[in-house]
Amino acid sequence: MKRSSRKTFGIDFATIAALCLFVLAAPLAAKALKQIASIELPGPPGKRFDYLTIDYDDNYLLSAHLGAGILYVIDLATNKVVKAIPNVPGIEGVEYVPELKKVYTSDWGEDKIGVIDMRTMQVIKKIPTESKPDGSAYAAPFHKVYVSDERARAVAVIDVTSDATVKMLRFQSETGMPQYDPVAKKVYVNLQDQNVFAIINPATDTIAGRYPVGRCRGNHGMALDPPHHRAFLSCEDNNLMTVFDLDKHQPIAFLPMASDPDVIKFDPGLGRIYVACYSGAISVFEQKDPEHYRKLGDVPVAHAVHSLAVDKRTHRVYAPEQEEDGVPVARMLVFEAITN
Secondary structure, eight states: OOGGGGOOOOHHHHHHHHHHHHHHTTHHHHEEEEEEEEEEEEOTOOOOOOOOEEEETTTTTEEEEGTTTEEEETTTTTTEEEEEEEEOOTTEEEEEEEEGGGEEEEEEEEEEEEEEEETTTEEEEEEEEEOOOEEEEEEETTTEEEEGGGGTTTEEEEEETEEEEEEEEOOSOOOOEEETTTTTTTEEEEETTTTEEEETTTTEEEEEEEEETTTTOOOOEEEEEEEGGGEEEEETTTEEOOOOOOOTTTEEEEEEESSSSSEEEEEETEEEEEETTTEEEEOOOOOOOOEEEEEEEEEEEEETTOOEETTTOOOOOOEEEEEETEEEEEEEEEEEOOOO
């Protein structure tokens, strides 16, 4: 989730460039995504949303309604809400563990990690953590969920076989989005106050390295392209999408995007990177090959749309919306990827 306490009010070169690109690339952006549906959600309108993920086993979209304290389970075949799961106050991160059919939620409202049994769609346990649990990642071979305890400057390590915290990894920075790399078998986490990319060895839960991210400022969001050894960083303090080489441990590209970026996702099938920007756009980029990237444009959406998910099978993009033309709503937007 974007750090509201660190919102930048100044206008820098990257912001100006992003605004110019928004205007110049509008026709191209319109060809990148087309809204095909919207799903009305039962929670209170006008309340903030947060992370989404997809349960590919059951074909569910799992969406965190932070302000309402609800996890939505949406059937992607019918675009219908199957369940609105309560008792997850301030829910931010959502991590699905397929072999256990459990979901782990980062519940900021009570500084706990909720454990949901997807067979019953009920909260079955709450694991205490420290301050503002946020994004999360599952390292399947190690049976661990890594949760960014953002304001505690830590990452909580949860053993899913016991549903207990086995370690707190400490840093000298607020922690951004973690991700697990199944090729390198490493966990990565953004150290967003220091503009540093950190590597965790999940076999030992020790820090294996820390590397600067160049011109990127406030690296909060992260997505991965493991086969090509690339990380994509959402730099919220200067509105840049940064491509980070995981072998050389250095950034190789910086591309301007719309202002106030947050959640970033990668669709490997189309070679596209999507960034939800709070200012009212989804910035869309193309990976021509692992060394070359270009911006396709900024797709206009409502203000405060700052999270999204990509279905890697259908290439559809899902983004929750809390307002439309200033009117409070609670709905999920559904976009089709346009490729010609």
